[in-house]
Amino acid sequence: MRVLMASSEVHPYSKTGGLGDMVAGLAKTLAKKGHNVGIVTPLYRGIREKHSDVRRADWHMSVQLGKRRVSGELWVQEPMPGLTLYFVGQPEFFNRQGIYSEGGSDYGDNAERFIFFSKAVVHLARYLPWQPEVIHVHDWQVGMVPLLLRQEQHASGWRSPPPVMLTIHNLAYQGTFAANAFQLTNIPWQQFNIRTAEFYGAMDCLKAGIAASDVITTVSPRYAREITTEEFGCGLDGLLRERIKVLHGVLNGVDYEEWNPAADVHLPVRYTATTLEAKELVKRELLKEIGLPVKARVPLFGTITRLAEQKGLDLLVPALDEMLAHNEMQFVVLGSGEQRYERALHHLEKKHPGKVGVRIGYNHALSHRIEAACDFYLMPSRFEPCGLNQLYSLRYGTIPVVRAVGGLDDSVIDAQENTQDATGIKFSEYSPAALAHAIRKALALYAAPQAFHQFRVNAMAADFSWDQTANRYLDLYQPKR
Numbered sequence: 001m002r003v004l005m006a007s008s009e010v011h012p013y014s015k016t017g018g019l020g021d022m023v024a025g026l027a028k029t030l031a032k033k034g035h036n037v038g039i040v041t042p043l044y045r046g047i048r049e050k051h052s053d054v055r056r057a058d059w060h061m062s063v064q065l066g067k068r069r070v071s072g073e074l075w076v077q078e079p080m081p082g083l084t085l086y087f088v089g090q091p092e093f094f095n096r097q098g099i100y101s102e103g104g105s106d107y108g109d110n111a112e113r114f115i116f117f118s119k120a121v122v123h124l125a126r127y128l129p130w131q132p133e134v135i136h137v138h139d140w141q142v143g144m145v146p147l148l149l150r151q152e153q154h155a156s157g158w159r160s161p162p163p164v165m166l167t168i169h170n171l172a173y174q175g176t177f178a179a180n181a182f183q184l185t186n187i188p189w190q191q192f193n194i195r196t197a198e199f200y201g202a203m204d205c206l207k208a209g210i211a212a213s214d215v216i217t218t219v220s221p222r223y224a225r226e227i228t229t230e231e232f233g234c235g236l237d238g239l240l241r242e243r244i245k246v247l248h249g250v251l252n253g254v255d256y257e258e259w260n261p262a263a264d265v266h267l268p269v270r271y272t273a274t275t276l277e278a279k280e281l282v283k284r285e286l287l288k289e290i291g292l293p294v295k296a297r298v299p300l301f302g303t304i305t306r307l308a309e310q311k312g313l314d315l316l317v318p319a320l321d322e323m324l325a326h327n328e329m330q331f332v333v334l335g336s337g338e339q340r341y342e343r344a345l346h347h348l349e350k351k352h353p354g355k356v357g358v359r360i361g362y363n364h365a366l367s368h369r370i371e372a373a374c375d376f377y378l379m380p381s382r383f384e385p386c387g388l389n390q391l392y393s394l395r396y397g398t399i400p401v402v403r404a405v406g407g408l409d410d411s412v413i414d415a416q417e418n419t420q421d422a423t424g425i426k427f428s429e430y431s432p433a434a435l436a437h438a439i440r441k442a443l444a445l446y447a448a449p450q451a452f453h454q455f456r457v458n459a460m461a462a463d464f465s466w467d468q469t470a471n472r473y474l475d476l477y478q479p480k481r
């Protein structure tokens with residue numbers, strides 16, 4: 001098939017979370033299977049410097065953005081046969097320090113930036129010579145694309161645009177702006193209503209995508225069910241229930257070429273399920289790197305996360321505070337985000353000297369080492385569309401301790417569900433006490449070497465490779481209209 005994807009993040013060019021990993025993983029797998037895939041993404045600062053084979057295409061692109069005309073450059077790269085990256089260059093919008101924000105605040109012109117980008121996507125969908133058979137857009141940044149495609153069909157003579165799939169990676173981020181931003185789309189004002197982009201008087205890009213796409217997917221089966229409920233629906237559960245016939249949950253895959261303890265270039269030594277002694281060495285080296293004392297038989301817990309409310313930090317900090325005070329255990333965290341959480345973590349570090357290591361920032365190589373070094377990985381999310389780190393943890397024999405929501409519930413097996421095949425520890429209630437209880441179970445497991453070893457072997461054998469996931473997307477790319 002000929003697939004054109006559009007995403008504001010693509011690993012390894014740009015990434016703030018799981019979105020970039022997923023788009024890259026799916027695209028690569030489809031290309032390997034012999035399909036033709038293009039990905040449209042913004043040309044952010046630094047991409048050309050890091051990827052010297054990104055070259056300027058001889059292509060003129062100019063779109064109407066409200067009252068002004070804005071032109072864009074097109075840059076391309078072919079990292080592998082069958083896969084082409086189309087970078088939309090627009091220095092005013094994309095040559096900035098951040099992707100969405102700087103110094104903790106969102107850019108004031110994000111509506112302009114991403115409506116411009118969405119229009120560039122529609123332009124390419126229409127005019128690329130290879131004529132994509134399906135357009136697959138990801139998240140709110142390109143949520144307007146289906147609506148813009150229809151506009152192109154009705155007002156400027158594009159006879160039969162291809163079907164559009166929208167994948168929701170996180171319903172909590174909807175791209176909501178003041179209503180007058182809708183004029184940037186140049187779609188007639190009468191079409192701004194609750195059947196399209198209007199959400200309680202504001203413009204909501206993700207809502208527009210949900211309303212106008214042919215197929216909607218999200219990144220795990222459980223999250224697909226959850227978002228049709230008031231509790232998880234972020235105000236859009238009613239619309240999602242209306243569209244339930246075209247709403248599908250597909251668990252993300254993992255790029256095992258990148259996340260593989262047997263071949264991970266970021267580790268001091270590599271290991272497999274039969275050489276788990278080497279994992280101990282990785283743990284020792286990481287403790288030294290972080291500046292924590294190395295002691296025999298002390299379990300190490302870890303997490304790598306955006307410091308955001310979603311990730312359950314208001315459970316993590318008090319539960320760890322209690323557990324660290326009474327138990328021989330250590331904890332490392334790598335994260336960046338809200339300052340209130342940074343402060344809380346630093347406070348925990350001070351209060352439990354030698355037991356807690358906090359690294360603030362975004363560090364890809366260190367994230368690999370933490371995945372490999374820890375005995376347990378903590379993910380007490382309030383909600384979790386898919387979650388990638390629990391999947392990475394499984395492959396690294398690092399036992400996930402997760403709240404049973406979204407993709408966490410779909411990907412981890414608790415001993416209560418299946419003793420023989422258990423891969424992790426789950427808890428349900430959103431409370432520090434429930435997480436502390438789960439950590440206690442982890443400590444008990446660690447104290448039973450045989451059982452712990454069996455969990456590790458099970459976890460490392462669990463298979464979330466992209467192959468099956470990509471086949472599922474291929475099925476869904478052919479909607480019955």
Ligand code: ADP
Binds near residue numbers: 019305306362
């Ligand atoms: P989300 O997209 O909600 O942030 P996911 O679990 O789907 O959560 O994906 C997070 C991705 O971002 C993972 O690949 C994780 O390793 C990475 N990540 C998050 N924070 C950091 C950080 N501070 N340093 C390095 N990688 C990080």
